[in-house]
Amino acid sequence: MVHVFLQLDAKSSAVERTLQEHLPELAVTVFGRFRDFEEGLSNGHPDAVVSITPVLEQRGKTASLQGQRGGRSTEPYVLVSVNQPLEGSLAGKTIGVVDLLGRDGTQTFLNGLLKATDVKIKRVAKIEDLLPLLEFSAADGVVLPSSMLAWLLERTRLAIKTKELAGASVGLSAVAVLNPAVRDVVVKSFQKLDAPTKRLLGIDSWSVP
Amino acid sequence: MIGGKNMNWRVAWLAALLLCLAGCATTGSEQGASTQGAAAIVDPPVRTGVPALLIAMPNSPNFVEVRKSLVSEVQKNFNIHTFTVGPETRDADLAASIQAANPVCVVLMNNATINLYRQYQTANPIAKMPPSVLLMASFVEELQSQIRRATGIAYEVPGVTAFVRLRSVITTPINRVGVIYRPVFRNFVERQKSLAAREHVEIISVSVPNDVTAAGLREALHSLANGHKVDAVWMLNDNAMVRDEEFVDDAWRAEVTEAKLPLIVGVSNFVEPSFPLGTLAVVPDHEALGLQAANLIFDLSDNDWQVESHPVELPLSVKTVVDIRLVRANFGLQPDALRHIDKALE
Numbered sequence: 001m002v003h004v005f006l007q008l009d010a011k012s013s014a015v016e017r018t019l020q021e022h023l024p025e026l027a028v029t030v031f032g033r034f035r036d037f038e039e040g041l042s043n044g045h046p047d048a049v050v051s052i053t054p055v056l057e058q059r060g061k062t063a064s065l066q067g068q069r070g071g072r073s074t075e076p077y078v079l080v081s082v083n084q085p086l087e088g089s090l091a092g093k094t095i096g097v098v099d100l101l102g103r104d105g106t107q108t109f110l111n112g113l114l115k116a117t118d119v120k121i122k123r124v125a126k127i128e129d130l131l132p133l134l135e136f137s138a139a140d141g142v143v144l145p146s147s148m149l150a151w152l153l154e155r156t157r158l159a160i161k162t163k164e165l166a167g168a169s170v171g172l173s174a175v176a177v178l179n180p181a182v183r184d185v186v187v188k189s190f191q192k193l194d195a196p197t198k199r200l201l202g203i204d205s206w207s208v209p
Numbered sequence: 210m211i212g213g214k215n216m217n218w219r220v221a222w223l224a225a226l227l228l229c230l231a232g233c234a235t236t237g238s239e240q241g242a243s244t245q246g247a248a249a250i251v252d253p254p255v256r257t258g259v260p261a262l263l264i265a266m267p268n269s270p271n272f273v274e275v276r277k278s279l280v281s282e283v284q285k286n287f288n289i290h291t292f293t294v295g296p297e298t299r300d301a302d303l304a305a306s307i308q309a310a311n312p313v314c315v316v317l318m319n320n321a322t323i324n325l326y327r328q329y330q331t332a333n334p335i336a337k338m339p340p341s342v343l344l345m346a347s348f349v350e351e352l353q354s355q356i357r358r359a360t361g362i363a364y365e366v367p368g369v370t371a372f373v374r375l376r377s378v379i380t381t382p383i384n385r386v387g388v389i390y391r392p393v394f395r396n397f398v399e400r401q402k403s404l405a406a407r408e409h410v411e412i413i414s415v416s417v418p419n420d421v422t423a424a425g426l427r428e429a430l431h432s433l434a435n436g437h438k439v440d441a442v443w444m445l446n447d448n449a450m451v452r453d454e455e456f457v458d459d460a461w462r463a464e465v466t467e468a469k470l471p472l473i474v475g476v477s478n479f480v481e482p483s484f485p486l487g488t489l490a491v492v493p494d495h496e497a498l499g500l501q502a503a504n505l506i507f508d509l510s511d512n513d514w515q516v517e518s519h520p521v522e523l524p525l526s527v528k529t530v531v532d533i534r535l536v537r538a539n540f541g542l543q544p545d546a547l548r549h550i551d552k553a554l555e
Contacts, residue, residue, distance in 0.1 A: 009545075009548070009549075010545075010548035010549065011548060011549060011550065011551060013551075014547065014548045033496065033497075033500075035278065035281050035282070035500075099500065103282065103507070120508075122504060123500065123504055124497070124500070124501075124525055124526065125494070125496065125497040125500050125526055126497065126526060128526075128549070129497065129525045129526045131373070132367075132370060132523070132525045132526075133525065135369055135370075135373075135404065135407055135408060136367070136404065136522075136523045136525075138522065138523070138525070154377075155373060155376075155377055156373065156408060157408050157409040158407060158408065
């Protein structure tokens with residue numbers, strides 16, 4: 001049993017369908033929200049978990065397979081705003097971010113990305129909910145992986161401005177095997193994924209750390 | 210097709226539709242269904258020295274879903290006391306629960322619950338009231354001014370959210386969207402115009418009287434389609450505008466089908482490929498609403514419960530239901546659309 005929790009440009013149900021089709025040896029459950037993922041982890045006892053590095057690290061899990069894109073295992077995150085880029089101090093600014101790590105964990109994660117401690121956080125359940133924050137002026141900016149920028153720009157006609165967060169590189173999708181007895185089957189199954197399915201996970205290859 | 214099977218389906222559809230809109234005189238009201246058969250709501254164990262949060266709500270599925278998500282977020286910081294509101298509940302009952310829980314904040318779900326709280330406030334004009342968060346009720350923006358120390362989250366899905374979703378599903382351009390409204394919706398529609406403009410969508414609104422007939426509504430729809438040349442029509446959740454099956458057939462279905470315009474609706478039952486009407490339904494995501502409410506409560510707590518300075522928020526998260534058959538036949542399906550739709554019907 002494999003649990004997947006990623007912020008992707010697709011509904012969890014669509015990702016789950018695709019992964020299950022390509023991983024017939026495994027039972028795949030894709031979670032779209034942090035709380036469901038957390039509950040699944042506590043009650044479902046999965047054999048493996050697929051998520052980005054900070055999520056795995058928060059739970060003390062080590063990657064058995066690390067996803068890569070363009071030869072890199074991390075990607076930069078960007079700060080997105082409307083009309084003008086958010087320059088200077090972010091003190092007191094409200095920044096939206098997907099809830100990947102719960103309230104405290106996500107705040108710490110965001111502080112680390114922004115190198116600030118006095119930012120007001122707006123957590124959203126899904127990546128698509130970041131856009132309304134900008135449309136409604138409910139946040140001064142939002143933070144997202146650079147790979148999701150294309151999705152945002154396709155979706156909106158707001159005058160989007162971006163600022164790459166210096167030094168804010170975050171690990172791409174990785175597989176952590178929790179049950180050593182099924183390690184081989186899990187690793188081999190993920191390694192066999194075709195290119196479009198890997199692309200869906202935001203990567204183009206795997207490496208063994 | 211007017212076969213027996215189809216007629217049966219139409220009856221079932223209408224029954225479901227009227228149930229959805231029963232008592233829902235606005236775009237957003239959520240009524241508490243009967244609590245008969247509903248599982249009892251169990252609060253987490255109370256801890257000493259932890260501030261209390263009172264949640265007053267009907268015990269029916271959508272409210273329970275919001276509560277579950279909200280409680281999972283806030284239970285580490287607050288003791289949770291849930292007060293179930295039913296048709297027999299009096300304002301004195303709500304008052305007693307507030308006095309017993311002594312909450313730092315009250316969460317009030319649906320208009321009936323908010324009305325009880327308003328009665329309680331009216332009966333106690335000088336008493337200090339706890340701050341309140343209003344959820345899953347019609348026109349929360351208007352209600353805020355009627356309740357002392359209140360803020361909340363609007364329940365109506367903003368038009369701009371629906372328009373942007375429609376753009377991501379169909380290939381035909383969406384630049385002008387028509388909406389027909391009765392006077393009670395005027396302020397709501399006006400607020401939508403500036404929001405939609407940010408996404409370069411112009412809302413063309415046509416006002417109709419409270420007692421609009423099917424013929425009058427069809428005429429208004431016709432003027433939107435042919436006079437104003439709108440790219441889509443947005444149907445508000447106003448039960449006076451979908452008052453019965455014949456009315457819906459004669460006005461909405463007839464005109465939207467003839468004009469071949471995408472129709473955005475706020476009730477998923479309106480999207481049904483075997484009996485086409487709505488192209489896209491955009492409905493509140495209740496689990497995400499719980500998270501948004503939790504964020505709001507944390508914000509208020511961090512701000513010493515200064516609710517008056519906190520404007521009513523707009524809902525951030527929705528779910529989408531799409532009639533794919535209708536889209537393919539008339540409007541073109543965006544290449545990746547199926548990956549972004551919660552429920553695709555064919």
